[in-house]
Amino acid sequence: MKKAMVIFNPSSGKEEAETYKERALTVLDALGYQIVEKETEKKDDAITFAKQACEEKMEFLVAMGGDGTINEVINGLANQSYRPLFSIVPLGTVNDFARALGIPLEPEIAIEALKMTNTEFVDIAQIGNKYFGNIVAIGEIASRVANTSVEKKTKLGSLAYLIEGAKVVISNEEVGFTIQHDHGTWTGTSMLVLVGLTNSVGGFEKMMTNAEINDGLLHVYIFKKSGIANLVRMGTKILLGTLKEDDGVEVITTKKVYMESDRPLFCNVDGDEGVCTPFEIKVLPKHLKLLIPNNS
DSSP states (O other): OOEEEEEEOTTSSGGGHHHHHHHHHHHHHHTTOEEEEEEOOSTTHHHHHHHHHHHTTOSEEEEEEOHHHHHHHHHHHTTOSSOOEEEEEEOSSSOHHHHHHTOOSSHHHHHHGGGOOOEEEEEEEEETTEEESSEEEESHHHHHHHTSOHHHHHHHTHHHHHHHHHHHHHHTOOEEEEEEETTEEEEEEESEEEEESSSOBTTBTTTTTTOOTTSSOEEEEEEOOOSHHHHHHHHHHHHHTOGGGOTTEEEEEESEEEEEESSOOEEEETTEEEEESSEEEEEEEEEEEEEOOTTO
16 A cells, blocks of 8 residues: 655644645545654754655655744755655745745645646755755845744744845945856845845745746855835845846856855754855755645
């Protein structure tokens, strides 16, 4: 009998979370799976559970939670020789990875979508000895967001990112960077550098419009100008999907990037604190097989 693991974060999804879990179990049972249910209690639990799914060669792995839970599952799968088919029921605040994949953000619909048969191989990337599926942010904005309370992120969602970004832009806090990539080296100051794999960043689905889930590339956006006027202009272009055309933003596509800063700086990886500069990021093309809608 084919086996499926469900990794469930009970702190996501608010009071309906338990109902969503029971519905997902019902759907998977109807699909003929023998189900192994795992509930996270502490940091890195989802990494351990995902590794177990690989070691036991389960056919399907479903993660129910927010971007932090999904990132842990990716880290559990990434360096395993066998990796099961993977899908997501988004229960978080922003759900960037699910947005980029075209997975419905309404948990009830995402659960029904587990009945689909369409699969795609998608890129992930490695930073140090960790992995991510969506975005790495480096700069004062990233540090501020990493220090934002879980309660504030949950209450404000994407607005929390805008608020912290605005504080940095107004204060003109910039960092000196040296960024080595496939085509050369960029040197200068920046308030924020983003290294992304998908179009969705902080809930804004038009941030990196040229990024595809399996194009084999890192999309590096370097924000070179701070100040109120630049914030307003770039914010408008983010909403319109034309950010890459702004002269205050340097856009680089590469398969690998090495980043140094003029002072040690922790990055933000898929919404949580990551490693400190300097570090290298490299793309792992079409590394995970996901169950996703036909139109993504």
